Amino acid sequence: MSSILSRVDDPAAAEIILRVGEPLFLDSPAFQIDTEEILIVTQRQSPVQNLTLDEARVLFSGQGDPSIQVWVYASQEDVQEVFDQVVMAGRGVSPSARIAVSPQQMSDTLVNEVNTVGILPRHWKAGDARQVFSVAVVPVLAIANSEPQGLLKDLIACLQR
Numbered sequence: 001m002s003s004i005l006s007r008v009d010d011p012a013a014a015e016i017i018l019r020v021g022e023p024l025f026l027d028s029p030a031f032q033i034d035t036e037e038i039l040i041v042t043q044r045q046s047p048v049q050n051l052t053l054d055e056a057r058v059l060f061s062g063q064g065d066p067s068i069q070v071w072v073y074a075s076q077e078d079v080q081e082v083f084d085q086v087v088m089a090g091r092g093v094s095p096s097a098r099i100a101v102s103p104q105q106m107s108d109t110l111v112n113e114v115n116t117v118g119i120l121p122r123h124w125k126a127g128d129a130r131q132v133f134s135v136a137v138v139p140v141l142a143i144a145n146s147e148p149q150g151l152l153k154d155l156i157a158c159l160q161r
Helices: 053-060 078-088 105-112 150-159
Strands: 016-022 028-042 071-075 098-100 114-122 128-143
Touching: 016 028, 016 078, 016 150, 028 078, 028 105, 028 150, 053 071, 053 078, 053 128, 071 105, 071 128, 078 114, 078 128, 098 105, 105 114, 105 128, 114 128, 128 150
Parallel strands: 071 098, 071 114
Antiparallel strands: 016 128, 028 114, 028 128
């Protein structure tokens, strides 16, 4: 009996990957299975209030309040790519920004530390976190390495419902 789903350490070895947002270059079959809103989030007691796009750029470029610690993801992470395109628009994030290795780490940090601000998909926003800016609503894509057949095609059809 073979398994249709298995986790692999190397995305290049997967028959299908899930991605938040569109990649810059897409040369494989892709299927939208949902949408996700990317947010800038902080802890409820944080002094950071609702941000404008310009205020978000200033804060994440390291030119804002030095007492606020910004958190981002590694540059190749899909959520970070969306943030970089929409908010930073070619500008770099602060060299002092902390890097979260997962949305869970980002969520835990933003809920537990007052002077932090970071990026989360809406589905990861905990009840104790406060949204201060909506970055974008982007597609969630299932990207196949070739045209899906059989069970893989059925799985994608199921995900699209």
